[in-house]
Amino acid sequence: FPSHDRGAGSGVTAYFLVELKSLFSIGLLHFDKGTRDVFHSHAFNAVTYWIKGRVREHHVSGDSIDFQTGQVRYTPRSTFHQIEALEPTWAFTIRGPWVDYWKELRNGKYFTLTHGRKEIPND
Numbered sequence: 098f099p100s101h102d103r104g105a106g107s108g109v110t111a112y113f114l115v116e117l118k119s120l121f122s123i124g125l126l127h128f129d130k131g132t133r134d135v136f137h138s139h140a141f142n143a144v145t146y147w148i149k150g151r152v153r154e155h156h157v158s159g160d161s162i163d164f165q166t167g168q169v170r171y172t173p174r175s176t177f178h179q180i181e182a183l184e185p186t187w188a189f190t191i192r193g194p195w196v197d198y199w200k201e202l203r204n205g206k207y208f209t210l211t212h213g214r215k216e217i218p219n220d
Contacts, residue, residue: 108133108182109170118212122192128152128182136202138172140195155179157202174199 108131108178113124122141128150153164157177164170172178174196198217201208209217 109180118195120194122190124192126188126190128180128186128188132179132181134179134203136177136179138177138199138201139172139192140197140199141192142174143172143190145170145172145212146189148187148189151180151183152186152188153183155181171209175182177199177202187200 109128110126110127110129112127113122116122116124118141125148126130126145132155136155145164147164147168148164149166150165153161153163154170155161155178163183176195177200197211197214198209201210207219209219211217
């Protein structure tokens with residue numbers, strides 16, 4: 098069954114072949130053209146193979162990296178980024194085990210998230 102990766106309205110639809118968050122996940126991702134106006138880290142390390150299309154990975158520091166069909170990207174959970182699909186794009190992903198917390202930067206504010214995208218109050 099498809100699900101919305103990174104939450105509803107993210108422009109990313111995920112089709113997980115295996116999802117055992119305590120161990121690993123394997124899936125296909127479809128990115129609509131464009132981006133969600135949120136920088137984020139991850140609850141997992143990931144390896145992504147770009148099947149078809151092009152994306153630009155923006156970092157909070159201001160730099161960016163482009164990826165396209167046939168390239169592989171290792172993304173540690175500490176990477177704080179935003180993905181912009183330059184065209185509709187498909188990717189194959191293998192994700193490691195989830196940790197309990199990750200972060201988002203929305204409207205200039207940092208938010209801590211946990212399972213189910215539940216927000217945890219920041220101290």
